[in-house]
Amino acid sequence: MSTTTTLAGGCLCGALRYNLIFPMASPPNCLHCHCGMCKKSTGAYFETYVTTPYAQLHWTTDRRPKQFQSSANVKRGFCPNCGSPLTFEAIDDPKISVIVGSLDDVDAVKAMSHIYFESVARVAKEVDRDLPKYRGESELIQEPKA
Template identity: 45%
Template sequence: MADKLSELTGGCQCGAVRYRVTGEVGYPHLCHCRMCQKASGNFFLPLIGAAKDEFHWTRGEPSWFHSSKPVRRGFCGNCGTPLSFETVGDDYIAFTHGSLDDVAAVTPVEQSGVEGRVPFYAGLFSLRETPSSRDDLPGGIKDVATTNRQHPDHDTENWSCEAI
């Protein structure tokens, strides 16, 4: 394990599943393997490890998918957010970096599964950048902001994610 942090919290997009990490975290990395690409719907899956006895689901429980015999992946059964990766029977769990309330609290230290890295990965940071305030959505960015059902980036006493 690497970084000693006082406490980290996170959860899914809708707030139905939340977690807290109370101890050390380690091996923050980007996994480029094809299985992680499929599980995240992305080019790679950023993961961080924690001891299971220091990782606690604080609201709800994830749904699980066994992506292989020894590995299961936790996700929110309500909104679909990928939340965890664990080898069954191991004392550690990996959780998704992007599900942290403070994503910048932990910095990745390695890239794994690089044989699956997409060929254009190295050029991603040279792409043109556009702020999210760009108004190219139906109803505009204002419509997104006023109808946002995303859970805030902190623990809440209660939270309900009703359908619009």
Template identity: 40%
Template sequence: MTTKTITGGCQCGAVRYRVDVVLSNPHLCHCRMCQKAAGNYFMPLAWAPREKVVMTRGRPAWFHSSDIVRRGFCQKCGTPLFFDAVATSHMLVTLGSLDDPSRYRPVSEDSVESRLPFVAPWPDLHQKITDDDFTAEEMETIRASNHQHPDHDTETWPPEDK
């Protein structure tokens, strides 16, 4: 893979970015939060050091899907752009938002325990469970601070503080 600058952005062009390093660990995430954030069965992502991701037009809006993860998207068109584990030195870029997504073939499928039963495993990709990427403490923090709407209708949202 070349070290040519990677560029990308949202569907409407309001948010553009560049990454000044080759992305690493391109993968497909099957976790329920990524499914909902992508509006799809999985989300293709890859890692970059946070300081190497530079906004060149506009700024993403952010939604904290849990207390330790925020997700960046275009506020105008809704395109998902970033997955940011706030306590780390890196963030993930959505591969579909790249100007040339063909540069990054996934190397693994992550959170395969949440893969939908009719989605077949991709041939030759390493299969990882969520516990491979997060500690038990991080998983408990995510579960306890999950800010996404449940998978059923509710009378009110967000829930009232007790």
């Protein structure tokens, strides 16, 4: 029995393809980010990504994402041919995030939290509503008990 899981993905045009390969016992952290930059970058109400050590992301095509530095320490990777957003990485961080929408099977991962929930879009408020919600990246938002 295999002890690793492989998730394949890539951009819309297929010029960039990857495999995420990780131990079954430690799946990548997955979260929804509601910050304004993620909305702009993906053109969606929020962005969901999985965060994984660089060594677990294997590009299987020759090309690499083009990078746009969206803030002082963040670079966002996208396909230079079709424009699909693919990655998100903080400079000096040993981990890289992969945009879940680029996975071939988006249901293969499940988010565990929301960050920047203070910026949540109206239509996204009910998405995964039972998950913990954070203001910014780490300030837990206490919800009134129902």
